[in-house]
Structures are given as C-alpha cells and as structure tokens.
Amino acid sequence: MAYLFEMHSLSASYDTNVVLKDVDFKVSESDFIGVIGPNGGGKTTLLKVILGLLKPVKGKIVFNTDLINRNSIGYLPQISTGDINYPVTVTDVILSGMMIQKKIISRMSSSDRSRAGEVINELGLSGLADSSLNELSGGQLQRVLLGRAIIGNPKLLLLDEPGNFVDSTFENDFYEKLRELNKRMAILMVSHDIGIISSHVKSYACVNRGLHYHPSSEITNEQLLAYGCPIQLITHGDVPHTVLKYHN
C-alpha cells in the first residue's frame, strides 16, 4: 500500500523543550488512526509537524508527492481557535477551507460556491447556510468546521480532539460520517478519550514523546500505560455497569 507520508527519526521541540523524540511513523491512503496519549505528550505537536506549522529539529517528514501535498490536508482544530461570535456565516467558514488552494489574492469562484453548497447538504446543514456561528448548536458547529476541513477534497484529514465539543445526540452521526469520509481519505484523529474512539478507528498511535504504532484497534494494557495515570474505560451494556479489575 502506498504511503501518504513517512516520518524518519523525527524530533520536534518548543524552544528547549523536546516534545517529540525519534518518531518513525507512516500513514497510508486508507488509514483511520486514533492518536492517543497523555496531555502534553505531543499529540497536537504531531499534527503541527504534519501541517508544516512546526519544523522538526531533527529527522524529516517526507510526503509522497504523487498522492499528496500540503494543500491536500484537511484540518479540524480544537474548537477554541475561532471566535464563534465573529460575524461570519456558515458558508463563509466552509469556503475558508478553499484558501489552502488559493494565492494571497483570493476570490471564490461559482464552482467554489456550489462545492460549498454540496458540503452543506452532505453534512446535513441545509437551511443554515447564511446563519452565523453563534446560532448553531455544538454539533452543528462541529459539522461546519468539518465542512471547512473537507471542502477541498483532502487526501488526509487531521482531527484534533473532536470529542471536545460534540453533543451526544450527534456523536454517532459524526463518527459514522468519518467512516464514510475514510473511504476517500486517510484520517488521523487525536483524542484523549480512548474509550469513545476505540470502536471507530482501525489502528492506534500512542504518543508520549515517542510514538508507538499499534496496527489493530484493540486496546492493550500497554496503550493504557502510556497515560501514566489511572484511567477508566466505559462500556455499554443492557444495564449500565462498571467494570472492575479481576481479583488477584
């Protein structure tokens, strides 16, 4: 299978604080990888390196330019980055995803606009095209930002903690949507919520300075240990219940 990009013994740091060390990592076309690990372990930094926002201090990241370049990466940042009271419409926000393919002087063509209309329909946002962001629910807002990430038909979709602002009624729809998108693009999803994403991703990358790749989506004790602190997993059953460790 062809790789979209490969990282070779890559290290990244902020000033003198080394956040990623000697990372080897490959992502191929149909991957759906959950990136997990403790807070401050380097998950978001990994995305920044892929996006080109942070230059590695050691090693390199190589893109397979036949399949992908930096213009064909979609990015869903954590919700806190934009101001939801900003006077901007749903259509405008989704169209801003086209900026990655434009020069500094940018006009939106009519085909850009009709593509925005398609995305709005695809994500179930019809009727909200001219709404401003502060009129939307958390789930709708998330779909708008997902729309911004996918309007340019990316080959790789990067999601940073999408669970942070999802409302529970929309949660299943959202992951179902990702599964559909995964047919056309690779997905890398950062989350600290290992329990919720476990049923959706195909494989895991545990990031805690180093990176360990786990090809299957089963959660192992080793992965849980990456957190370095006690965590609890949630399972669903006919009767709500708590699972305790076996007695020794």
Place this chain on the structure above:
Amino acid sequence: MEESIFQYDFIIKGLLGAVFASITAGLAGTYIVSKRMVFLSGGISHASFGGIGIGYFAGINPVVGAAVFSILSALGVEYLSVRHKIREDSAIGILWAFGMATGIIFIYLTPGYTPNLMGYLFGSILTVTNADIIALGIMSLILIVYFGVFYRTILYISFDEVFARTYSSYVDIFKYITTALVALTIVLNIRMAGVVLVISLLTIPPNIAMLFTRVYLKIIVLSVIAGFTGTAAGYVISYFAGIPVGATIIFTLVVIWIVAKVINQVVIKKNG
C-alpha cells in the same frame, strides 16, 4: 458675498469630510469591532496625542507626528501580544496614559502660543484643512482597494488566526498592515472627532449595522451609511445649535444606535 463663499466652502468641506470619515471609519471600525480590538484602538488614539505634542514642539505638522506615534504604538502592542511577553490590556493602558502625558509635556514646553488643545481633544471642523480632507480621501481609496482585493484573506485571518496559519505564511504581515491602516484611519479622523471621541466614530456604526446583519460585507456597507447619516446630521445640528461638532456627531450616532436597538427588539418580539 464673502460670507456665502465661506459658507459654501464650509459645506463642501463638511460634506466631503463626512463622506470620507464614514468610509474610513466604517471599514476600519468593522475590522476592530469584529476582532474585539476596540480597547487597542482607544489606546492608539490617545497615544497619538503624544505625537501631536512632539509635532508642535518640533515645529512639524502635528498630524504627521500623531501618525508616526500611533502606528509605532499599534505595531508595538501587536508585536508584544504576538510574543506573549506582556499582558496586552496592561500594555495598552500604559501606552494610553503615556501618550497623553507626553503630549501635554511637549505642548507645555513649546514656546509661544498655546495651540487649540480642545480642537485636538474633542475635534473641530474649523481646524480641518483642505490637506486633511485630501488625506482622508486618499485613505478612503487605500482602504477600499485593500479590503476589496484582500477581503477573504482579511476576513479569515481575523476570524480564525490559528487555522489561517495552516494555509498562509502571510498571517502576521496582514495583521501588521491592517493594524497600521487602522492607526492611520484613527489619526486622520482626529481632526473631525478629536482624540477622546474618535474611537466611537469607529465603534458605533458597526454596532448599529450588526443589529441588522451578521454578514461581514453588509456590516461594512451599513456602517458607512450609518456613519454618514450620523456625521452629516451631527454637522447640521452643531451648526445651527452652535455646539462642538465632534461631540454632536458622537451624540447623534448614539441616538441612532439606541433607536436602531429599540426597532430591532420590537421586530424580534413581533417575529418571535
């Protein structure tokens, strides 16, 4: 005869001044209100008073002094806030008072006559020169071209800077250019509205506009219209009532804002 020529000149100057003030304030104002930069802009306008004082003292045009001072202070605050080395609101507060203090000291030190301080603090159409009007006209043109060409770039950078950095390496350059243009707009409007009042010339019109639309381009257009209405009405009222023009303009704009707010509430109630 002489009086009618004077009146004609006064009306033309007033009308052109109102048009250019509302265009520049509408464009720059929409930017600062949307981006929550009102306090920074207040700081810029007060800091520029330092430049006015130094201009008097050094015998150069006070507006030039104010322009240099305000652009440097605006870029300074932007730079400091980008680097996160200092709290932005504290930096603005210091700059605000420092500019006023510098201005007063240098005007006090200037030998000879005391300049018309009230005119700079509260604005006066009588001190507006033809050169001021021409400068405002050029500024209007610059802002229209700048916002026209880079509309989406400016909109998206100010909406979500973090996301913009993922596709553009020009984010900081655009922020600095736009902030410098805002500073210049403030300085050029000081003759009309004064150091103390100019900030409301920029902030009230977009707030009137945002009662009726959330679309950025429409906010700009409505701001210009609201700004022109308030400025022109303010002129006429100040002329006939014999009260200071800067204060009358701001007062008129606030009245328009209150009326718009009430209409807006009534419409919402009716529809809701």
